[in-house]
Amino acid sequence: MASTIYLVLLFLFFCMVAEAQDVEFLFNGFNGSEANLTLDKVSIIKPSGLLRLTNKTQNAVGHAFYSEKVQMLNRSSSSSPNASSFSTAFVFQIISPSKGEGGFGFAFTLSPSDRLPGAEAGHYLGLFNSTNDGWSSNYIFAVEFDTVNGFNESTDSVGNHVGININSVDSKAGKPASYIDDVDRLGSFEELVLESGQPIQAWVEYNGVTKCINVTIAPMDHGKPIQPLISFPQDLSTYVREDMYVGFSASTGNKASSHYILGWSFSTKGEAPPLNLSRLPIALQEKNSSSFRPSVIVIIASLCGVTTLLFVILFFLTVYKIKWRQSEALEDWELECPHRFRYQDLYTATKGFKKSEIIGVGGFGAVYKGRLPTNGNEVAVKKINNNSIQGLREFTAEIESLGRLRHKNLVNLQGWCKKNNDLLLVYDFIPNGSLAGLLFSRINNFVLSWEQRFNIVKGVAAGLLYLHEEWEQVVIHRDVKSGNVLIDAEMNGRLGDFGLARLYDHGTMSHTTNIVGTIGYLAPELTRTGQSSTSSDVYAYGILLLEVACGRKPVETSNFILIDSVIEYHQMGRIIDAADPKLNSAFVVKEMELVLGLGLLCSHRKPKARPTMRQVTRYLNWEDKLPVIDDLGSPDSLRGSTKFMEVSVSSNTITGSYPSSSIGYMTSSSMDAGR
Ligand SMILES: *[C@@H]1O[C@H](CO)[C@@H](O)[C@H](O)[C@H]1NC(C)=O
Ligand SMILES: *[C@@H]1O[C@H](CO)[C@@H](O)[C@H](O)[C@H]1NC(C)=O
């Protein structure tokens, strides 16, 4: 009896020991977590819940370690202990100064000490110093996220990179920061600029049995790519001590960035618990900070130089006008505008433009979700910082006219507000995110059904017809794409961001508007003449039809152009084979044939061959029969048009930083985040 009790106690004791070995924690933001972390040097937890490892002070070091040690050696058999498996996930933001480049970087770290005394800043990342760099007695394992050319040019030469460092600043393995966008099935590596300021999620996993370290990164809203960026076979058993601290170390040098950790989870008993991304605090970039690379900045700067003179004149005119009117808060023409919102209301609706209300961030500002205090309606408020739209009367007239557009298949612009340099646009809040988000969703294997897809493309056609023909003026959308179609609660498609391109015509940025649009949706004549027309909108709508039917993006790699592929199926007489395999043949063949055929007709390379939106609506309602489609061009002639695309890709990369295209980005991302 006694021995049984003894055995039970012994068993319990071993269970407890085994339990104690495992560590698992999750921080969705670091609010109230001061006690769980050991912060050292310049690291702080901000009131917003952000863990800031360094700010932009030069030659600074910041450490943050989980305050309890983690048992890293598995001594289940005494002879040669193995390093335990671990898995960690975290989201970080590196915000570089608005002028020039930032530096240096930060590292996820396993270390025997939570202070690392004597460690130096700069490329030593607060982990080593010139004396002990490379010593095996350091027992430091680090995964570095480094934005500056390394210390040793030959081994660490790429600035924007991720590397695995053991006891030394020289990386054992490293790769330029990138991820495989496996939403595109052909999966190519997409570059990810670490110091762009966007939130990036990283996963570091070590398997103690297969002895392999995997490091994966992706933009925060992307989900985890299946293929890791670095998969490096390395037995860590001789490089870790029995008890280690886990955490982060960051440093700045002559160049300095702010390094933030938004959320962090860690586990030694399997996969790290997933972060709840919607609960993470987000660090906002300072006003006017630029996230673009120097070459782009140079181009933008030179383009802007041309307009600087205009700005100066405009500025003095505005100052003069304000002085003259002195006490008047509103200019009288502004008072005549029925869609003008009171700044105070929008301020209240978005809780003072609070960071937690942000549902999307783009290059030019953020989109906030808000509830209007006046009527309790939910709205999406797009906040655009742009000096170039100051005091332009026609600009306001244009917004007023867009505000009068009303259709159930449009994301209605409810109104606007201008305060200093900020333009606030108030839209209906659309709950289900963008069509692109749903089509290429990776969440729970969600597949949009054919019935829903057919209904959505019909809705978009109705919205576009309204813009083209049914309103008092012809409105050319110029950026029809799946990312600009939002899906409402009844699963109807609603076209967003219409008319914004035209708004910019009234601004001083008009020299850019001839390249408004998105690669893959640009009609061939557009890339030659730059002249948008209803017919180029029809072209883009045709591409959208193909996208919806095939479940693939218009351009996936330089080798896969969706329309070329559908034309090839069409010419082989097997157009139905182009249907999205994810639908599993669950579609009405006649409807699928109609959508694919109509897609080809709308995206016909000759503008004259394309139908009008009214005609498109008739086809979709079976009122007219689709004509036989021919003269699509041979695959060889198509290659030519592909080349053309490549030329325009580069021009779009440049203009991608201009307001018109970035606004589109904001809607889609905002709605994705809102989902
Ligand atoms: C943080 O510390 C508190 C108090 O010691 C504890 O209750 C809590 O579980 C810890 N949180 C994490 C994520 O470790
Ligand atoms: C953290 O707490 C502060 C105030 O205590 C609050 O303003 C902020 O929204 C909180 N952040 C998160 C992410 O909960």
Ligand SMILES: *[C@@H]1O[C@H](CO)[C@@H](O)[C@H](O)[C@H]1NC(C)=O
């Ligand atoms: C960084 O933070 C320290 C203390 O928190 C402050 O004294 C310093 O001015 C900050 N530096 C910058 C560049 O913001």
Ligand SMILES: *[C@@H]1O[C@H](CO)[C@@H](O)[C@H](O)[C@H]1NC(C)=O
């Ligand atoms: C320790 O090793 C044993 C046997 O190899 C294994 O069953 C156990 O899961 C390991 N524990 C940890 C925490 O890795």
Ligand SMILES: *[C@@H]1O[C@H](CO)[C@@H](O)[C@H](O)[C@H]1NC(C)=O
């Ligand atoms: C380097 O770091 C070690 C241990 O952290 C410390 O003992 C040593 O004094 C440091 N050397 C210098 C030159 O700072």
Ligand SMILES: *[C@@H]1O[C@H](CO)[C@@H](O)[C@H](O)[C@H]1NC(C)=O
């Ligand atoms: C850089 O790394 C290479 C290869 O590891 C080594 O031969 C060289 O001595 C290193 N240079 C410096 C300056 O440390």
Ligand SMILES: *[C@@H]1O[C@H](CO)[C@@H](O)[C@H](O)[C@H]1NC(C)=O
């Ligand atoms: C690392 O990645 C490889 C290749 O994708 C995969 O086979 C392996 O299971 C991964 N290991 C861990 C620890 O996740």
Ligand SMILES: *[C@@H]1O[C@H](CO)[C@@H](O)[C@H](O)[C@H]1NC(C)=O
């Ligand atoms: C250490 O790993 C090796 C190879 O994976 C395995 O054969 C051995 O049993 C492990 N030892 C312990 C103590 O878990």
Ligand SMILES: *[C@@H]1O[C@H](CO)[C@@H](O)[C@H](O)[C@H]1NC(C)=O
């Ligand atoms: C994430 O947090 C939000 C807000 O706190 C909550 O509504 C949601 O259920 C959470 N999601 C998960 C997966 O825990």
